Amino acid sequence: xxxxxxxxxxxxxxxxxxxxxxxxxxxxxxxxxxxxxxxxxxxxxxxxxxxxxxxxxxxxxxxxxxxxxxxxxxxxxxxxxxxxxxxxxxxxxxxxxxxxxxxxxxxxxxxxxxxxxxxxxxxxxxxxxxxxxxxxxxxxxxxxxxxxxxxxxxxxxxxxxxxxxxxxxxxxxxxxxxxxxxxxxxxxxxxxxxxxxxxxxxxxxxxxxxxxxxxxxxxxxxxxxxxxxxxxxxxxxxxxxxxxxxxxxxxxxxxxxxxxxxxxxxxxxxxxxxxxxxxxxxxxxxxxxxxxxxxxxxxxxxxxxxxxxxxxxxxxxxxxxxxxxxxxxxxxxxxxxxxxxxxxxxxxxxxxxxxxxxxxxxxxxxxxxxxxxxxxxxxxxxx
Amino acid sequence: xxxxxxxxxxxxxxxxxxxxxxxxxxxxxxxxxxxxxxxxxxxxxxxxxxxxxxxxxxxxxxxxxxxxxxxxxxxxxxxxxxxxxxxxxxxxxxxxxxxxxxxxxxxxxxxxxxxxxxxxxxxxxxxxxxxxxxxxxxxxxxxxxxxxxxxxxxxxxxxxxxxxxxxxxxxxxxxxxxxxxxxxxxxxxxxxxxxxxxxxxxxxxxxxxxxxxxxxxxxxxxxxxxxxxxxxxxxxxxxxxxxxxxxxxxxxxxxxxxxxxxxxxxxxxxxxxxxxxxxxxxxxxxxxxxxxxxxxxxxxxxxxxxxxxxxxxxxxxxxxxxxxxxxxxxxxxxxxxxxxxxxxxxxxxxxxxxxxxxxxxxxxxxxxxxxxxxxxxxxxxxxxxxxxxxxxxxxx
Ligand SMILES: Cc1cc2nc3c(=O)[nH]c(=O)nc-3n(C[C@H](O)[C@H](O)[C@H](O)COP(=O)(O)OP(=O)(O)OC[C@H]3O[C@@H](n4cnc5c(N)ncnc54)[C@H](O)[C@@H]3O)c2cc1C
Numbered sequence: 001x002x003x004x005x006x007x008x009x010x011x012x013x014x015x016x017x018x019x020x021x022x023x024x025x026x027x028x029x030x031x032x033x034x035x036x037x038x039x040x041x042x043x044x045x046x047x048x049x050x051x052x053x054x055x056x057x058x059x060x061x062x063x064x065x066x067x068x069x070x071x072x073x074x075x076x077x078x079x080x081x082x083x084x085x086x087x088x089x090x091x092x093x094x095x096x097x098x099x100x101x102x103x104x105x106x107x108x109x110x111x112x113x114x115x116x117x118x119x120x121x122x123x124x125x126x127x128x129x130x131x132x133x134x135x136x137x138x139x140x141x142x143x144x145x146x147x148x149x150x151x152x153x154x155x156x157x158x159x160x161x162x163x164x165x166x167x168x169x170x171x172x173x174x175x176x177x178x179x180x181x182x183x184x185x186x187x188x189x190x191x192x193x194x195x196x197x198x199x200x201x202x203x204x205x206x207x208x209x210x211x212x213x214x215x216x217x218x219x220x221x222x223x224x225x226x227x228x229x230x231x232x233x234x235x236x237x238x239x240x241x242x243x244x245x246x247x248x249x250x251x252x253x254x255x256x257x258x259x260x261x262x263x264x265x266x267x268x269x270x271x272x273x274x275x276x277x278x279x280x281x282x283x284x285x286x287x288x289x290x291x292x293x294x295x296x297x298x299x300x301x302x303x304x305x306x307x308x309x310x311x312x313x314x315x316x317x318x319x320x321x322x323x324x325x326x327x328x329x330x331x332x333x334x335x336x337x338x339x340x341x342x343x344x345x346x347x348x349x350x351x352x353x354x355x356x357x358x359x360x361x362x363x364x365x366x367x368x369x370x371x372x373x374x375x376x377x378x379x380x381x382x383x
Numbered sequence: 384x385x386x387x388x389x390x391x392x393x394x395x396x397x398x399x400x401x402x403x404x405x406x407x408x409x410x411x412x413x414x415x416x417x418x419x420x421x422x423x424x425x426x427x428x429x430x431x432x433x434x435x436x437x438x439x440x441x442x443x444x445x446x447x448x449x450x451x452x453x454x455x456x457x458x459x460x461x462x463x464x465x466x467x468x469x470x471x472x473x474x475x476x477x478x479x480x481x482x483x484x485x486x487x488x489x490x491x492x493x494x495x496x497x498x499x500x501x502x503x504x505x506x507x508x509x510x511x512x513x514x515x516x517x518x519x520x521x522x523x524x525x526x527x528x529x530x531x532x533x534x535x536x537x538x539x540x541x542x543x544x545x546x547x548x549x550x551x552x553x554x555x556x557x558x559x560x561x562x563x564x565x566x567x568x569x570x571x572x573x574x575x576x577x578x579x580x581x582x583x584x585x586x587x588x589x590x591x592x593x594x595x596x597x598x599x600x601x602x603x604x605x606x607x608x609x610x611x612x613x614x615x616x617x618x619x620x621x622x623x624x625x626x627x628x629x630x631x632x633x634x635x636x637x638x639x640x641x642x643x644x645x646x647x648x649x650x651x652x653x654x655x656x657x658x659x660x661x662x663x664x665x666x667x668x669x670x671x672x673x674x675x676x677x678x679x680x681x682x683x684x685x686x687x688x689x690x691x692x693x694x695x696x697x698x699x700x701x702x703x704x705x706x707x708x709x710x711x712x713x714x715x716x717x718x719x720x721x722x723x724x725x726x727x728x729x730x731x732x733x734x735x736x737x738x739x740x741x742x743x744x745x746x747x748x749x750x751x752x753x754x755x756x757x758x759x760x761x762x763x764x765x766x767x768x769x770x771x772x773x774x775x776x777x778x779x
Contacts, residue, residue, distance in 0.1 A: 003385045004687050010384075071384050260777050280773035287772065288703055295680035296673075302386045318673045374662060374669040379676055380638055382645035 004298065006071070013068075014075045016052055021083035024048070028348040031201070034086050039164050039195075040203040041086045049087065050119030058097035063106075064113040070301040073239075074246040078297075081250025084351055086202060088122055088161035090243055095160065096123025098239035099169040103181045103217040103232040112167075124165035125236055126156035126207055127363075134368040136233050139179050141209065143172035143216075151190065151211040152182055160362075162186065162205025163195035169236075170207070170214065171229055179229035182214035189213060200355040234309070238316045240363045242300035245323045248359050249297045252290045252330045255352040259283060259334045262349075266339075279337055286330050293326035314376040317369035324366040327356035386683065388455075396459045399438075403467040406432050416468040416643055417744050418716075418751030420591050423506075423548045429470045430503040439472045440481060440501045447485050447497045454686050465635025466642075475507040475544070476500045479623050480553045483570065487611040487619050496572070510540040510554035510573070510597060511620065518767050520555070521564045521617060525599060527556035527571060529606065534558075534571065536579075536602040542761075546582050546595035549575050559614050570616035572608040579603075587757070589750035590731060624763060625701070631762045632708025634679050640715040641672060647722055647744070658722060667721075671714050678707050699775035702768040709758040709765060716752040723748045 006014060024045055025031050034042045049055055057072050059065020073094060080089055096116070100109055100123075115121035132138035141154025152172045159168060170184045186193040186205075190212030195205040219232070260283055263274030273279055296319045303315035331353035335342035342349055360366065373379065388396070411425045433439040434448075442457055443449035452460070464471060472478075481500045484492050499505045516523040525538025536556060546552065552573050559567030573580070579602035584592045611619055645668070648658040658664055685700045692698075720727045723745035731746045759765040773779040 004684055005691075006384065260779065263779060274779040277770070277773075280777070280779045281766070281769040283777055283779065284769045284772045287776065288707060291681050291684075291700075291703055292674065292677040292707070295677045295684060298384065298386065298684075299676065299680055301384065318676055321670070321673050322677050370666055370669055370673075371662070373673060374665040378641070378645070378665075378669050378672045380641050380645070380672055382642050382649070 006075070010071060010075060013053075013057075013072060014079070017049075017054060017076055017079045018082070020048060020052060021079050021085050025083040025085055028346070028351065031084060031086065031348075031351070035201045040197070040201070041088070041161075041164065045085075045087060046122070047119045049089070050117065054089070055093060055119055056113070056117030058093050059101065059109070059113045059117070063101075063109040065117060070242060070304050073243050074297060074301045077243045077246035078250035081247035081252075081355075082254045084201075084251065084254075084348070084355060088124065088164045090240065090247070091124035091161040091165060092116060092122045094243040095125040095127070095236050095240050096165075096169060098236040099123070099125055099181060099217065099232065102235040103169075103219050103229070105218040108215075108217065121166050122161070122164050123167055123169060124159050124162050124205075125169040126159045126162075126171070127233070127237065128156065128158050130155055130157050134364045136237055137179075137230055139171050139173050141170065141172040143174050143180055143182060143214070144211070145175070148213070150182060150214050150216055152184060152209045152214045153190075153211055154209055156207045156209075157204075159205045159207060161203055162193060162207065163203055168207060169217065170209070171233055172214075179233070181217040181229045181232055183217060184209065184212055184214045198358055200358040201351060202355075202358070231309075234313065237363050238304050238312060241316045241320045241323075242297075242304040244359050244362060245293070245297040245300045245319050248323045248327050248356060249290070249294045251352050251355055251359075252286075252293060252326060255330060255334045255349055255356070256283075256286050256290050258349050258352075259286065259337050262338055273337075282333050282337060286333050289326040289329045293323050293330075296322040310376065314373055314379060317364070317372040317376075318379060320364055320369040321366055321373065324360045324369075327360055331356040386680065388459075392455060392459060395456055396463060399460055399463040400467065402436065402438075403463060403469050406436075407467065407469045411470060412468040415470055416639065417747045418719075418754075419747050421470055423545075426470050426473060427503050427506075430472050430476075433469075433472060434502045439503075440477050443477075443481060443497075443501070444485050447481075447493065448501045454690050458682070458686055462635035462638075465633060466639045468639055473503060473506065474627070475509050475549075475553075476503060476505070478626050479509060480507050480572075482626060483553070483610060483619050483623050486622065487570075489607075491607065492572075492610065505550045506545075506548050508543050508546040508549035508552045508575075508595075508597075510543060510552040512542045513539055514541050518764055520620070521568065523555055523557060523568065525554065525556050526560070527558050527569060527604070529558070530603075532606045534604045534606060534609070536571070536573065536599045536604055538599050540597040540599075541594075542585075543582075543595045543597050544593060546575075546597055547584065547592065551575060552597065553610075555616055555620055558616075562614065565617040567614055568616040568620070569613050570610040570619045571604055572610060573599075573602065573604050577602050577604065587754060589753035591750070591754070593754070627762050631758070632678065632682060632704040633712055633758075634675060634682060634708060637671075637675055637708075637711050637715045640712075640719065641668065641675070644668060644715070644719055644722060647719075651722065653724075664718075664721065668718055671711060671718065674707070675711050678704070678711060681707070699771055702763075702771045702775075705762060706759075706765050706768050709762075712758050713755050716748070716755040719748045720752040727752075 053066055056066040057068035061067040143150050143152050167183045168186050170182050171179050174180050190210045192208040193205050195203050198204045264272055266273050300319035306312040334349055335353055341347050407429055411429055430439050440448050441450035441452050445451055484496055513523050527534040527536045554571045555568050556571050557567050558569040579600040581598040583596045585594045587593045651658040726742040726745035727749050729746055
């Protein structure tokens with residue numbers, strides 16, 4: 001029965017993480033100070049998130065986690081979006097967590113999850129390779145069996161918060177032609193990791209592998225054969241889209257709030273610019289886009305656990321299309337309504353716009369997902 | 384958070400669906416689906432079937448024929464009506480004057496009007512807009528002057544939808560020309576057969592006689608036909624317009640149209656295949672479906688928020704539903720017209736020859752497209768809705 005309420009525990013989670021991040025990311029200067037640190041973030045905050053219980057949240061209790069689901073992830077990501085936080089939660093708590101949930105054996109989970117929950121282990125997932133664009137099935141990196149275990153060779157790029165990761169989940173082509181997922185130490189033998197800044201202040205990394213030793217993620221104990229890695233990759237991407245949707249909603253709401261505040265305070269021609277109807281209507285159009293995005297973030301949280309893969313896939317693609325379109329409109333319009341100040345690095349609103357623009361490019365752009373919805377025959381049955 | 388329906392709600396939906404599809408004549412539903420003009424008898428027949436089941440006015444107070452349904456049941460019911468392409472119960476009766484009489488009318492008015500209004504024994508039309516009073520409705524000029532136990536009405540109403548079928552008209556009239564404009568307005572019920580009333584047709588751009596001008600020349604209206612208190616009519620009008628706005632998103636109707644577009648596209652030859660093979664077309668349709676899905680959930684969020692606030696009153700968020708819902712209705716008619724291709728140019732009933740089987744619907748598609756431009760104008764134009772949101776939600 002259509003219920004958009006949070007449970008009291010979820011409400012507490014929302015309050016505590018919102019308060020925690022708002023306190024640390026108190027403004028652009030605080031964020032800039034973190035961005036200038038070696039890994040582009042402040043590791044002390046990661047410990048703080050662990051203490052809030054956020055890092056164990058994405059895992060089932062029997063695996064050593066705290067049993068959160070898509071709604072808890074939505075709450076966390078929305079807070080991250082709202083505060084424009086530079087935290088590798090998407091990398092570890094969403095993408096990495098999904099890789100373990102859907103792709104790892106019980107023994108692997110028992111080993112890794114408590115470490116993640118404690119804040120001692122960061123993950124990321126190397127989802128793309130040069131030339132793949134948005135096709136996650138494009139996997140040219142090869143896995144080779146050796147007496148000492150598998151080794152990987154190939155190139156991965158655009159790894160989210162790759163430098164912060166202690167282990168990276170790497171999809172690689174098997175001898176059988178299928179795809180397997182492997183854990184790689186990005187600072188180990190045969191691995192070369194190079195990080196760089198993204199447009200939004202976060203960090204990305206490329207990984208070059210040359211016979212780098214790896215551990216196969218092994219969903220069914222003892223039978224590494226033919227557990228289909230592509231299915232797991234799909235689940236990881238879907239979890240990522242649902243999470244990005246929530247992050248984008250948090251960022252859009254905050255940017256819209258900043259914009260409406262600005263309309264009320266900035267004066268020209270002797271009056272607040274918010275008294276101009278042309279600007280009022282733009283601000284309303286932003287609200288419409290934010291609300292439509294929030295609705296689709298809810299839909300994403302609901303559908304990410306749906307059983308039918310085709311239905312799930314079309315739904316998450318629909319979510320990403322709406323999120324991307326809303327993000328672009330809200331970001332661009334916010335800059336426009338601010339005038340010159342919206343164009344500067346000194347203004348926090350501009351940074352929200354940049355984060356929203358990067359979200360558009362991540363895990364599939366609008367054209368890619370729109371084509372997927374169209375290929376699926378849409379969302380509404382013809383009969 | 385849970386967006387799924389309960390088993391009881393799903394069972395309710397199935398019951399409604401089965402009833403509508405078996406009891407409302409298929410011929411009427413086909414006309415609605417194709418966007419063809421409905422005759423008066425079609426609308427009456429369909430509403431009477433619903434009313435016999437107790438479903439014409441489920442949102443009315445129970446003592447006057449309403450159902451004790453939750454907001455979700457009402458939502459499901461309306462969606463099923465639209466998806467089954469059932470003519471909606473006459474808006475003027477069921478969503479406008481009926482609720483106003485039930486809320487503000489005298490006992491005598493309730494007894495006299497409500498049952499025949501629900502059964503469409505009385506056909507009502509809405510006499511609000513005037514040539515000089517559209518968005519600025521409160522500037523209306525039609526005068527009603529008290530003379531003994533009647534009012535004498537002089538003036539003109541316009542855009543009166545289906546006034547040619549109407550037995551009665553509910554009007555906003557000016558009873559106190561001295562007062563501030565909202566404060567001098569009253570809500571009057573007028574029998575269309577009263578001497579001094581003239582109805583003149585206006586043909587809307589799709590070619591149908593849908594609206595009218597209504598002239599009042601010394602029309603004597605018994606004072607007992609005043610609703611509520613004299614000069615308080617603006618309050619009742621606001622109540623009515625808010626109800627009108629919240630019903631206007633018509634998501635179920637757009638869904639039904641999309642399903643139909645898909646069926647047609649699969650049959651329509653284009654190039655070596657069908658229109659369904661045209662990825663450009665399918666992509667535009669997908670874009671519409673995505674926005675519609677988002678709006679559907681937005682609507683559920685608005686309903687859930689209202690239920691939580693324990694209020695039946697539409698909140699300003701319903702303006703969001705009006706704007707987006709009307710835009711998506713219009714987009715769906717654009718796609719239908721696009722599907723007709725070159726046959727979209729053909730006037731009413733003129734698609735003949737070998738193409739007639741495949742394109743017999745094309746003239747109606749164009750009419751529907753033209754006619755649907757109205758949905759962003761009436762019910763408070765989309766610009767006015769923007770003003771409402773800017774003020775009430777954003778505080779600008
Ligand atoms: C098909 C149809 C059926 C109708 N049926 C009925 C009916 O049965 N009964 C009835 O009473 N009325 C009916 N109406 C009338 C309808 O409610 C009015 O058309 C509507 O209120 C707009 O008024 P207007 O046409 O005078 O346009 P105007 O108010 O003159 O508006 C013209 C343009 O100016 C814009 N505008 C006006 N004011 C503002 C503002 N403050 N800020 C920004 N933009 C503004 C409008 O959005 C519009 O774009 C119907 C209309 C149509 C088209």
